[in-house]
Amino acid sequence: HFLETADIFCWLELDSAFVAENLRAFARAHQLFPDEAFFLASLSMGMKFDSGVGIFPHTGGGLCVTREGLRRLAEVLRPMARRAQFYP
Secondary structure, eight states: OOTTTOSEEEEEOTTOOOOHHHHHHHHHHTTOOTTSOOEEOEEEOHHHHHTSOOOEEEOSSEEEEEHHHHHHHHHHHHHHHHTOOOOO
16 A cells, blocks of 8 residues: 555564665665666575575565565565465
């Protein structure tokens, strides 16, 4: 319900320090526009070498995505949720 009310959405760990003004300034300085897909996260190289999975965003401190990035992520995850299997 908040898709049109924010430019960037963040998932943060409870122990993460976060200053919204710093994120806004970073987005302006690097021209991260809400209608373009971007994500901000720490990248993990560990699984690239161990399992062949590749480089992926490590969400240890948090993950932020622009509005378009969130919309695209939802497009990918929505069909997966319908096929989800739950194990006891």
